[in-house]
Amino acid sequence: MGATSGLNPQQRELIAIGASIGGNCLPCLRYHFAEAVNAGCTIEEIEEAINVAQVVKQRPINDINKLAADLLARERQITYSAHPSQENA
Numbered sequence: 001m002g003a004t005s006g007l008n009p010q011q012r013e014l015i016a017i018g019a020s021i022g023g024n025c026l027p028c029l030r031y032h033f034a035e036a037v038n039a040g041c042t043i044e045e046i047e048e049a050i051n052v053a054q055v056v057k058q059r060p061i062n063d064i065n066k067l068a069a070d071l072l073a074r075e076r077q078i079t080y081s082a083h084p085s086q087e088n089a
Contacts, residue, residue: 009039014049021053 007015013036020028036046 010045013039014041014045014076016055016076017046017049018053021050022057 005012013032016032017029017036020032027053036049
């Protein structure tokens with residue numbers, strides 16, 4: 001995995017699980033999940049890493065969905081203000 005750091009193998013694999021989820025890399029997740037187990041991570045630790053990654057990954061999804069809804073609402077307001085007869089169409 002390259003140069004050594006202050007992280008132990010368990011920490012590196014838990015981080016790699018999060019990065020795999022963030023990067024949508026299925027083979028990476030399979031690999032790092034197995035490596036985390038082999039490094040001695042508990043299922044609870046792995047689950048926490050997965051949960052944190054999912055929360056982080058969900059944020060931009062929520063943001064883009066909100067923007068799309070806001071743009072639609074704004075356009076509807078403009079359209080209906082300009083053409084009130086379309087409101088009931």
